[in-house]
Ligand SMILES: Nc1ncnc2c1ncn2[C@@H]1O[C@H](COP(=O)(O)OP(=O)(O)O)[C@@H](O)[C@H]1O
């Protein structure tokens with residue numbers, strides 16, 4: 001089973017993944033962007049937000065995803081795979097940029113992934129107040145510096161992206177305690 005955890009920055013994705021790692025010690029734990037050797041280099045470029053072209057940025061994430069599917073996901077489809085982000089992030093962030101139409105977003109992702117998508121995705125959903133608090137506690141990268149309203153619009157866009165990609169999305173209240181969230185996720189797995 002291929003599972004992904006989605007949510008905007010600071011929603012608690014990596015926290016939940018490290019909890020799930022304890023519960024499923026044999027699971028393949030992975031992430032987008034940057035799980036592979038090439039992906040690490042792509043990650044450095046995109047997170048610095050240096051690309052002037054939004055299309056270039058989108059294609060870099062897509063290249064990372066293609067490598068991730070080939071190197072990490074495909075060889076492990078018989079195992080439990082738990083990923084920090086997925087194609088849903090790719091579509092959600094790109095929808096907000098508005099440079100590529102919905103159909104094209106889906107077909108480009110189909111091309112990159114050979115239509116291998118997570119079986120189930122959990123969206124850790126934050127309130128504006130909690131997001132503001134968590135961002136204030138953190139050194140921000142280039143994308144996070146785009147602001148609170150931007151990130152909240154991405155959170156909505158994640159729901160649209162899951163529908164477009166036809167992926168089952170389970171919304172979880174990310175303001176709950178770490179343990180409550182983990183329990184909810186395990187219950188649904
Ligand atoms: N359920 C929670 N309640 C309160 N704080 C949390 C919770 N989950 C994570 N955090 C804190 O929020 C911050 C961002 O969490 P993190 O897991 O790094 O998010 P992400 O990987 O989604 O960016 C960290 O300081 C983390 O300790």
Ligand SMILES: Cc1cn([C@H]2C[C@H](O)[C@@H](COP(=O)(O)OP(=O)(O)O)O2)c(=O)[nH]c1=O
Pocket residue numbers: 008009010014032033047061062085086089090091093094141143144
């Ligand atoms: C996978 C993906 C991520 N992103 C963005 C979301 C995040 O801001 C960033 C990835 O950062 P991430 O690894 O989630 O960072 P953090 O550990 O700080 O939460 O890239 C896209 O814009 N498109 C994509 O396709």
